[in-house]
Amino acid sequence: MDIENSITSTIFRDISFSQKEIDFIDRLLKKIILNKGDVLIDSDTYVNHQYYILSGCLRSYFIDNSGKEHTIQFAINDWWISDYTSLFTSDKSILRVECLKDAVIYKLSRENAEVLYSNFPNIETFIRKKLEKAFASFQKRILDNLSKPAKDRYLQFVNKYPTIVQNVKNYHIASYLGITTESLSRIRKKTP
Amino acid sequence: MDIENSITSTIFRDISFSQKEIDFIDRLLKKIILNKGDVLIDSDTYVNHQYYILSGCLRSYFIDNSGKEHTIQFAINDWWISDYTSLFTSDKSILRVECLKDAVIYKLSRENAEVLYSNFPNIETFIRKKLEKAFASFQKRILDNLSKPAKDRYLQFVNKYPTIVQNVKNYHIASYLGITTESLSRIRKKTP
Numbered sequence: 249m250d251i252e253n254s255i256t257s258t259i260f261r262d263i264s265f266s267q268k269e270i271d272f273i274d275r276l277l278k279k280i281i282l283n284k285g286d287v288l289i290d291s292d293t294y295v296n297h298q299y300y301i302l303s304g305c306l307r308s309y310f311i312d313n314s315g316k317e318h319t320i321q322f323a324i325n326d327w328w329i330s331d332y333t334s335l336f337t338s339d340k341s342i343l344r345v346e347c348l349k350d351a352v353i354y355k356l357s358r359e360n361a362e363v364l365y366s367n368f369p370n371i372e373t374f375i376r377k378k379l380e381k382a383f384a385s386f387q388k389r390i391l392d393n394l395s396k397p398a399k400d401r402y403l404q405f406v407n408k409y410p411t412i413v414q415n416v417k418n419y420h421i422a423s424y425l426g427i428t429t430e431s432l433s434r435i436r437k438k439t440p
Numbered sequence: 441m442d443i444e445n446s447i448t449s450t451i452f453r454d455i456s457f458s459q460k461e462i463d464f465i466d467r468l469l470k471k472i473i474l475n476k477g478d479v480l481i482d483s484d485t486y487v488n489h490q491y492y493i494l495s496g497c498l499r500s501y502f503i504d505n506s507g508k509e510h511t512i513q514f515a516i517n518d519w520w521i522s523d524y525t526s527l528f529t530s531d532k533s534i535l536r537v538e539c540l541k542d543a544v545i546y547k548l549s550r551e552n553a554e555v556l557y558s559n560f561p562n563i564e565t566f567i568r569k570k571l572e573k574a575f576a577s578f579q580k581r582i583l584d585n586l587s588k589p590a591k592d593r594y595l596q597f598v599n600k601y602p603t604i605v606q607n608v609k610n611y612h613i614a615s616y617l618g619i620t621t622e623s624l625s626r627i628r629k630k631t632p
Contacts, residue, residue, distance in 0.1 A: 312587045320579070333583075336576040342583055365568070369561040376557070376568045383575045384528040387512070390582055391525075391534055395504045 255279075255354055259300055263370045273368075276360040282306075282347040288329075289345040295334035297355040301327050304351020305415040308343045309423065319424035322348075322412045328378070349415045398427045399435045447471075447546055451492055455562045465560075468552040474498075474539040480521075481537040487526035489547040493519050496543020497607040500535045501615065511616035514540075514604045520570070541607045590619045591627045 256265060256273040265273070282288065282304065289295055291311070299306075301323050308329055310318045320343060323329035331341040335358060356364075365372035392401055402425060406413055413421065422432040448457060448465040457465070474480065474496065481487055483503070491498075493515050500521055502510045512535060515521035523533040527550060548556075557564035584593055594617055598605055605613065614624040 310583050310586065318583075318586060320583075332572070333576040333580045336572040337580075339580075342580070365565065369564065372561065372564055372568060373557065376564060376571065379568065379571050379575060380524070380528040383571060383578070384525040386575070386579065388525045388529075388531075388534070391502050391510075391512075394502065394510060 255300075255302070258302070259354070260371055260374055263368075263374060269368075273364065276364060277354040277356055280353050280355055282351040282353060284347055284350055286347040287344060288347060288353075289331055289341055289343065291342055291344050292340050293334075294338070295331045295341050296359075297357050298328050298330040298332075298335060298361070299323075299345075300354045300356065301325055301329065302352040302354065304347065304353070305349035305412065306345055306347050306351060306353070307416070307420060308345045310343050317419075317423045318426070319420055322409070322416060322420075322424065324409075324411055324415065348417075348420070393426050398425055398431060399439070401425050402432065402435050403439065447492075447494070450494070451546070452563055452566055455560075455566060461560075465556065468556060469546040469548055472545050472547055474543040474545060476539055476542055478539040479536060480539060480545075481523050481533055481535065483533050483536050485526075485533050486530070487523045487533050488551075489549050490520050490522040490524075490527060490553070491515075491537075492546045492548065493517055493521065494544040494546065496539065496545070497541035497604065498537055498539050498543060498545070499608070499612060500537045502535050509611075509615045510618070511612055514601070514608060514612075514616065516601075516603055516607070540609075540612070585618050590617055590623060591631070593617050594624065594627050595631065 254270045254274055255277050256270050259277075260273075277300070280299075288299065288306065289308075303325050306323045306329050308320045308323075308331065310320060312318065321329060329345055331343040331345065333339060333343075334341040361375075365375070392404075396404075402421075405421065405425065418432055419429045422429045425432070446462045446466055447469050448462045451469075452465075469492070472491075480491065480498065481500075495517050498515045498521050500512045500515075500523065502512060504510065513521060521537055523535040523537065525531060525535075526533040553567075557567070584596075588596075594613075597613065597617065610624055611621045614621045617624070619627075
């Protein structure tokens with residue numbers, strides 16, 4: 249594939265590659281077409297891939313003992329998703345990842361990721377910085393849950409991720425914010 | 441400092457360095473002596489460093505609106521600590537980091553970390569893997585809080601981190617597990 253349209257130059261768009269490098273990296277990334285409702289990762293399985301979203305929408309979530317869903321992450325275009333606890337530790341998955349809107353994604357195995365990092369230090373830097381941001385924003389979200397009213401968290405979410413709001417159901421957003429769908433409806437009625 | 445005793449070869453112990461490299465890296469790490477009770481990072485400040493613990497014990501915690509403390513992390517020898525949300529995003533800190541047991545630590549600024557990573561891809565790999573583990577274990581802990589009984593989480597903590605248990609107070613452990621000190625006492629009475 250030529251440089252401009254390759255998945256490699258889409259994902260790592262700030263990095264310059266030769267045509268030969270593009271061809272090499274493209275081959276490490278496998279395209280997958282998902283339909284709404286497809287389950288990409290099931291809980292209690294071994295996870296060996298992370299997934300780059302080119303288009304569509306996915307979410308990862310956890311089902312607690314009482315059957316309640318807790319949405320951990322939404323992912324739209326240019327985001328990555330996986331069960332990172334399983335991917336990074338070799339334990340079995342505790343999350344499920346499902347497709348909320350027809351999607352085109354690319355999977356990268358753990359082994360191929362290490363091949364990429366050792367051959368292209370720029371890619372390792374790129375991914376290391378993404379990981380820093382992901383860790384920071386996940387920690388911030390947990391602390392926000394402890395200290396900010398649900399209404400503030402809802403408005404923050406809507407302002408930050410308008411595209412996600414358009415693609416997911418109310419109960420997905422409620423389970424991301426840690427509130428009931430009834431509370432979310434009340435909040436929505438009161439906000440302009 | 442010679443290779444065997446240098447802080448560089450202590451921190452990055454799986455990586456081989458020349459004497460010249462050791463001297464270069466040693467100069468990027470600044471030693472700090474902390475006494476029990478010292479506050480290393482206060483909330484609502486800009487954080488520009490991460491800290492490597494050579495000896496002693498520190499913890500990071502969050503104080504919610506009602507004044508309740510939530511312990512985010514304990515750190516003993518060979519661990520790193522900081523307010524990562526502030527360090528990685530340039531927002532102000534939301535955590536406090538305090539010294540629980542007299543400590544010798546080394547600080548590494550964000551700028552010097554980038555100097556290290558760009559000069560030593562091995563160090564970037566080393567830190568990237570630590571970051572993956574930290575992200576995975578933080579996410580796992582949050583999900584455990586949603587699904588496992590406090591008693592199980594207490595036993596898991598005691599088995600995994602016996603050295604920390606010896607160095608911290610009951611209310612620190614309770615605030616890490618997300619329970620009251622009274623609940624922790626009840627759990628302790630019932631476990632051998």
